[in-house]
Amino acid sequence: MPHPIPPPACNTCPDLTHGTTHPRANSDASTTRRTLLQRTLWSAAWVTAPAMVHPALAQARLQPTPRQTEGPYYPVALPADSDGDLLRNGTLQYAQGQPVWVEGRVTDTAGVPLAGGVVEIWQCDADGRYHHPGDGNKAAPSFQGFGRVTLGRDGRYRFRTIRPAPYTGRTPHIHFKVRLPQRELLTTQMYVAGDPGNARDFLWNNLSEAGRAALTVPFTQSSDGPRAEFALVVQA
């Protein structure tokens, strides 16, 4: 009587019932393929996720406006008249210096206007004096010296003031502060393009080329007088 032919032996165990390949080996190979596939998909997702999930991240971000020191002359108490017209303080009209417009747009780094934000400026009068006890409170009473405007939906601000004047040790500048109702976002200074005092100013000299470009703007003639456009970018 012929002997029955046994099934082929498994390569890795004595079990004769499942052929030459151990089920676990199949399972391991399958698991390895799944893992590789998952890793590949995760890698692809990692590369493409920013564009898919956050379209704004795929766009170029704006550089935040460089910060500058607040300096010693931020008002101790805000003046009763603190609107956007620094040439009129209460009922008094300031007639010194060169009247100008200083205006611009405030956005976040994605270019979205900072609607509802507040822009403040403060500067010395045409004789280089601030409304501040640290400067002897010697600024002209008719010069408002400080102004504040709330940004509309377009993020634009506009101040009526004088072209900034120099004082001892500083090139002409206007101090800026940007706030949200509960948070201060930026303190910086605006400089005047082409002013010979810039190259001797320690703060301006400490700026990088890009920083100088961001903070230094020209006054140009417009239909209603000289104006400077000073854009501000904040990390909101």
Ligand SMILES: [Fe+2]
């Ligand atoms: Fe100053």
